[in-house]
Amino acid sequence: MHHPIKLAAVLGSLALVATACGTAATNTGGGSGGNLKDLPAQNSIQVPANAANPAGDGKAKCPKGLTIAYIGAETGPNAQLGINIYNGAQLAVTQHNKANPGCQVQFKKFDTEGDPNKATGPVTQATNEKDIIGVVGLPFSGESAATGNIFEQAGLVHITPSATNPDLTKNGWSTFFRALGNDNVQGPAAASLAQKLGAKKVYVVQDDSDYGIGLSKTAQQALGSNVVGTDKVTTGQKDFSAVVSKIMNAKPDAVFYSGYYAEAAPFDQQLVAKGYQGTFIGPDGVKDDQFIKLAGSASDNAYFTCPCLPGELIPSFEKAYKSAFNAEPGTYSVEAYDATTILLKGIDSGNTTRPKLKQYVTSYDGQGLSKHFKWDSTGELSNSVVYGYKVQNGKIVSVGTIG
Amino acid sequence: MIYLPLDTSQWISLDWSSLAQNFWSVTFDGLTFGAIYALVALGYTLVYGVLNLINFAHSEVFISGAYACVFMLTALGFGPSPLSMPAIELVGCLVAACVAAMAASAAVAFALERVAYKPLRARNGSRLAFLITAIGASFTIQYLIYLWRGATAEPAVIMFIPQPVFTVFGSTIDSQQILIVVAAVVMMVVVDQFIRRTRLGRGIRAVAQDPDTATLMGIDRERIIVSTFAIGGLLAGAAALFYVMKVPSGVIYNGGFILGIKAFTAAVLGGIGNIRGALVGGLLLGLIGNYGQILLGDSQWTDVVSFVVLVLILMVRPTGLLGSDLGKARA
Numbered sequence: 001m002h003h004p005i006k007l008a009a010v011l012g013s014l015a016l017v018a019t020a021c022g023t024a025a026t027n028t029g030g031g032s033g034g035n036l037k038d039l040p041a042q043n044s045i046q047v048p049a050n051a052a053n054p055a056g057d058g059k060a061k062c063p064k065g066l067t068i069a070y071i072g073a074e075t076g077p078n079a080q081l082g083i084n085i086y087n088g089a090q091l092a093v094t095q096h097n098k099a100n101p102g103c104q105v106q107f108k109k110f111d112t113e114g115d116p117n118k119a120t121g122p123v124t125q126a127t128n129e130k131d132i133i134g135v136v137g138l139p140f141s142g143e144s145a146a147t148g149n150i151f152e153q154a155g156l157v158h159i160t161p162s163a164t165n166p167d168l169t170k171n172g173w174s175t176f177f178r179a180l181g182n183d184n185v186q187g188p189a190a191a192s193l194a195q196k197l198g199a200k201k202v203y204v205v206q207d208d209s210d211y212g213i214g215l216s217k218t219a220q221q222a223l224g225s226n227v228v229g230t231d232k233v234t235t236g237q238k239d240f241s242a243v244v245s246k247i248m249n250a251k252p253d254a255v256f257y258s259g260y261y262a263e264a265a266p267f268d269q270q271l272v273a274k275g276y277q278g279t280f281i282g283p284d285g286v287k288d289d290q291f292i293k294l295a296g297s298a299s300d301n302a303y304f305t306c307p308c309l310p311g312e313l314i315p316s317f318e319k320a321y322k323s324a325f326n327a328e329p330g331t332y333s334v335e336a337y338d339a340t341t342i343l344l345k346g347i348d349s350g351n352t353t354r355p356k357l358k359q360y361v362t363s364y365d366g367q368g369l370s371k372h373f374k375w376d377s378t379g380e381l382s383n384s385v386v387y388g389y390k391v392q393n394g395k396i397v398s399v400g401t402i403g
Numbered sequence: 404m405i406y407l408p409l410d411t412s413q414w415i416s417l418d419w420s421s422l423a424q425n426f427w428s429v430t431f432d433g434l435t436f437g438a439i440y441a442l443v444a445l446g447y448t449l450v451y452g453v454l455n456l457i458n459f460a461h462s463e464v465f466i467s468g469a470y471a472c473v474f475m476l477t478a479l480g481f482g483p484s485p486l487s488m489p490a491i492e493l494v495g496c497l498v499a500a501c502v503a504a505m506a507a508s509a510a511v512a513f514a515l516e517r518v519a520y521k522p523l524r525a526r527n528g529s530r531l532a533f534l535i536t537a538i539g540a541s542f543t544i545q546y547l548i549y550l551w552r553g554a555t556a557e558p559a560v561i562m563f564i565p566q567p568v569f570t571v572f573g574s575t576i577d578s579q580q581i582l583i584v585v586a587a588v589v590m591m592v593v594v595d596q597f598i599r600r601t602r603l604g605r606g607i608r609a610v611a612q613d614p615d616t617a618t619l620m621g622i623d624r625e626r627i628i629v630s631t632f633a634i635g636g637l638l639a640g641a642a643a644l645f646y647v648m649k650v651p652s653g654v655i656y657n658g659g660f661i662l663g664i665k666a667f668t669a670a671v672l673g674g675i676g677n678i679r680g681a682l683v684g685g686l687l688l689g690l691i692g693n694y695g696q697i698l699l700g701d702s703q704w705t706d707v708v709s710f711v712v713l714v715l716i717l718m719v720r721p722t723g724l725l726g727s728d729l730g731k732a733r734a
Contacts, residue, residue, distance in 0.1 A: 076554045077655075113554065208703065232701040238556070238653035241432040242696045242705075245425045262556070266652040269483065269559055294558050294652055296483020 036197045036253060036279050039303075039399040041392055045313045051369045054092040054341040055099035060348035062103035068093060068343050069108045069126050070336075071137040071158075076113030077236070077262040080290045082139050084330030085161050088311075089136045091324055091333075092340035096348075105347060108132065112143050116210075119143035120150065127154035133354050134158070134343035134361075136336055140285075141165030141211035144176075151175045157358040159342065161335035164284065164307065165214045169378040177361055177375055179339045180332075181307035181384025183211070186283060187218025189386035190256055190305045193402050194223065196388075197279055197303065199253035201228040205243060205267070207259030208234050215283055216258035228252050233263060240267045244274050253278050260285040265294030272298035279303055287331050287389055287396060303399075304389040309334050309370040310398035317369060338368035418700045427574035429693045435580045435649060437689025438587035442642035443666035444673070444681035445594060446512070446635030452611040452676040453631045455530065459537040460519070462663020463544035464512045464636050468643030469654045470548070471507030475500045476560040476647075483559040483651075493563060497644070500562075504647075505640030512636030515540055516629060541663075549656040559652035583645045588682070590641055594634065595678050603630055611676070661706070665692075668713050674723030683724055688712075 070089050073082030086109055093107040108129075110122035119138060126132050127150055135151070135158035138144045144163040151158050152173045159177045160168075166182045194202050202223050206216035220227050229250045231243045244267075247255060255271065255278065257264045264286040271280065280302045282291070287304035295302075311329030312318045317337065321329045346360035365374045374382050388402040422429070443465050450458040479496050480486065488496075519540045523533055565577035598604035609617035610627045618624050646662070647654060669688045673680025688709055695708025716724065 077556070079555065230700075232703065234703050238655075238658065239436070239650045241436075241649075242425075242429055242693050245428040245432065246421060246697065248428070249424050266556075266559065266650065269561075269652060270650075273561070273564055290555075294483060294556065296559055296561065297485070298483070 036199055039196060039388060039390060041390070041397040042310070042313070042400045045310065045398075047314050047316075048367050048369065050367045052338070052341050052345060052366050054096040054337075054344050056096070056345065056348050058099045060100040060103040062105070062347050062350075062352055064104065065106065065131045066103075066133060066347060066352055067106040067108050067129070067131040068340060068347075069110060069129075069132045069135045069137075071110040071119075071122055071126055071135055072112055072139040072143070073114035074109060074111040076111075076115060078114045078140075078260045078285070080288050081162065081260070081285070081331065082114065084288070084333045085136065085139050085336040087321065087325050087327075088161070088329070088333035088336030089340040091321055092337045092344060094324065095320070096341075096344045100348065103348060105344060106131070112138060114140050114143060116140075116142040116146040119147050123147040123150050127151065127156050132156065133352065133357050134346070136161060136339050136343070139163060139332070140209070141168060141214070142209050144168055145171075145210055148173045148176055155354045155358060157343075157354065157361050159339035159361065161339050162284065162308075162332040163211070165210050166218070167210070167214065169380050173379065174362070175358055177339075177379040178381065179335045179370075179373070180381070181386060182380065183215040183218050183283075185384055186305055186307055186386055187215055187220075188222035189307075189388075189402050190215075190219045190281060190283060191222035191224075191226075193281060193303060193305055193388050194226070194254050194256065196402065197254065199279060200226060201250070201252040201254075202226050202281075203228055203247050203250055203252040203255045204230045205247075205255060205257050205259075206230070206232055207263055208232065209259060211285060212259040216256075219256055219258060223256075233259070233267070235259075235263065237263055238266055240270045243267070244270050244276070247271065248274055248276065254281055255279070256281045257286060258283060261288050261291040261294070265291050265299070268302060269295045269298040272301065277301075281305070284308060284331060289330070289396065292391060292394055292396070299391050299394075302391045304396065305386055305402065306331060306389060307384055307386045308332050310387060310389070311337075311369075313398065314369055334370045338370050338373065341368065342366075342373060416700065417698055419698070421700065422694065422698045425697050427572045429697050430690065431574065431576050431580050433690035433693035434686055435583045435645075435689070436693070437669075437686035438584045439642050439645050439649065439685075440662070440666045440669045440688055441591060441682045441685025442587050442638045442645070443662065444670040444685050445591065445638050445678060447667050447670040448673075448675055448678060448681045449607070449631050449635050451670070453607060453628055454520070454533070456520070456533045457537065457667065458515075458632075458635075459534075459663070459667075460515055460540040460544060461512075461635065461639065462659035462666075463541055463548075464508050464515065465639040465643055465646075465663060465666075466548070466654070466656070466659030467511040467544070468504035468508030468636075468640035469647055469658065470552070470557070471640075472500045472504035472644050472647045473557050473560050473654050475503035476562065481560045481562065483561060485561040485564050497562060500647075501641060501644045504643045505637045508640035508643060509633045509636035511544070512632040512639070513629065515544075516632040521625075545656055545660070552656055554656070556652050556655040556658070560647060561651050562648050579648060583649065586641070587645065590638065591678070591682050594638065597634075598678060603627070607631055665706075665709065668709060671723055672713055672716060674725040677723065677725045680723055680725035687724075 070086040112119040139162045141163045161179045164183045166184045206212045268280045284306040292299045311334035346357045351357045351360040388399040446461045565579035567575035669684035673684025692705040692709045696705040
């Protein structure tokens with residue numbers, strides 16, 4: 001009486017045989033594009049000679065127990081973006097403590113999973129710990145928006161090395177500082193990257209995060225009439241067949257995906273599997289090795305925009321990072337290193353309370369590895385650059401500045 | 404802080420032209436998903452028929468199969484980049500993955516029945532106790548997987564790149580879509596015939612109709628229950644293989660949740676307890692969700708549209724489209 005079950009399996013396998021036989025040939029499906037320009041990889045960048053160094057002069061004195069915290073994703077679907085950041089911060093603290101026996105700063109991590117709904121807990125916890133006088137984070141825009149008021153009430157200075165939503169600096173927060181250009185810069189940069197590639201028809205897809213929605217808006221404004229269609233996807237979405245169908249009908253030269261790698265990877269993979277031959281452009285939230293790992297060879301069609309410096313092209317930083325973490329610096333590792341260095345310099349020069357350290361950062365004016373840091377009254381940098389990146393032989397490489 | 408949408412344009416709009424342009428490709432994709440829903444829906448329907456229990460942990464039975472499928476394929480060398488291998492070898496690999504998925508799902512379904520439900524039956528637990536246990540079991544398995552595999556999805560495993568086979572109304576139907584729909588429908592027909600014609604099938608129907616009388620007639624109820632869970636598990640395993648084929652990077656600890664809810668909805672839509680209803684409900688739900696998504700231009704609407712249609716149909720036909728239950732199926 002068990003035969004019918006076996007029969008089901010057998011028939012199922014037969015169906016597999018029947019259709020799998022047609023799959024040996026390579027895919028030559030529809031879609032357009034595939035004839036865009038290729039931007040050459042960049043092999044070196046100019047490293048500023050006068051960049052701030054966390055080691056300082058080695059003579060710093062400070063009270064015991066002072067703590068700098070990283071608050072952001074340690075786990076969660078986009079954890080790698082957080083890991084790149086806290087490693088950069090950790091590196092700065094380690095270098096500082098090694099050089100300054102008289103000033104040992106603690107480094108603590110709090111996990112938000114990158115989720116705006118979960119971020120208030122760890123942030124409240126951190127603001128209640130009086131030893132924490134400066135914070136690196138939060139990495140993502142949604143969680144930053146959800147927790148900015150808590151930092152503000154606690155008077156706790158926090159420098160985000162990666163949150164790019166422009167609205168974050170419109171809340172009147174005096175404790176929020178952004179160590180990179182925002183999406184009012186990145187959106188147009190994505191448009192100019194598309195233009196550099198020669199893409200005339202761009203399809204814009206956004207996710208439902210504050211970041212994705214905001215960036216999609218500025219990108220669409222800059223792309224203007226080159227936008228041939230738009231669509232929205234959901235955080236956590238795994239199947240993109242409906243969106244892919246629409247894109248295959250619109251035959252764009254490039255797809256700009258405004259969101260994070262957790263959705264971008266399956267999306268790009270499903271696009272390519274359907275025969276899409278154009279270029280896939282993602283922003284900083286997609287630019288991570290995890291994207292390549294999750295999407296496989298489909299990621300060969302990807303370009304990225306990022307208001308971040310290719311840290312791997314700064315020899316001293318790359319070497320220190322690699323020996324500490326046995327990995328190449330990732331997206332925003334340098335920015336996190338710079339942000340932490342600023343906080344450490346503040347502590348070294350005697351700003352060992354929350355109000356004093358906040359004041360120090362507010363009036364800070366100095367060169368970092370990634371850029372010159374000087375904030376306006378809202379916490380935006382006065383100048384910033386966006387780099388272009390592409391996937392080449394399974395690795396992300398810089399193609400230089402694009403705006 | 405409450406998030407305010409940045410674009411203040413219309414919050415809802417119907418994109419009929421997009422639906423018209425994409426109608427056929429969306430239809431084929433919808434049917435493919437519908438076939439997967441239908442296979443999972445059978446697991447809900449069979450268990451409901453026999454135990455009058457909504458086995459909410461069936462979504463975890465499904466995702467366990469998906470994990471087994473991914474592990475097997477990874478072990479065989481598959482990864483995010485498509486491999487090129489002879490068709491016969493590929494088929495062998497797919498069969499191996501299918502067997503792994505079915506075995507894992509059936510094993511989880513079996514363990515679930517023994518650990519969670521059998522003790523309750525032995526103590527004559529109330530229906531509510533069963534339901535809460537089902538939900539609890541669902542979360543337990545889900546978070547065990549979370550602790551084991553973390554919050555990240557498994558890297559994609561591409562089995563093969565779908566090839567266009569033929570073109571209908573300007574849209575191509577690819578090998579993957581045909582494979583999934585045909586294999587799923589064949590499996591469901593087999594199960595339907597199995598329930599109708601075999602001794603075990605008769606036993607299942609007898610227990611569904613009247614457990615006490617069935618026991619008096621010499622049917623081993625415990626054995627019937629275990630077999631029902633196992634059959635549901637085998638089908639969920641097959642569904643898991645097709646799911647991984649269709650959504651190669653969709654295997655994540657909570658990946659079964661929404662799909663499970665959808666499959667349960669499909670079962671209710673077709674008439675819970677009714678095997679053919681599960682097929683009809685599944686295919687219909689796959690289509691409705693995809694049409695809604697294209698029409699409303701936003702993936703967030705897929706689920707909303709599906710459930711609105713469910714409510715509307717239940718208002719007209721409270722027992723679902725095909726109504727009658729497993730026990731009344733004719734031999």
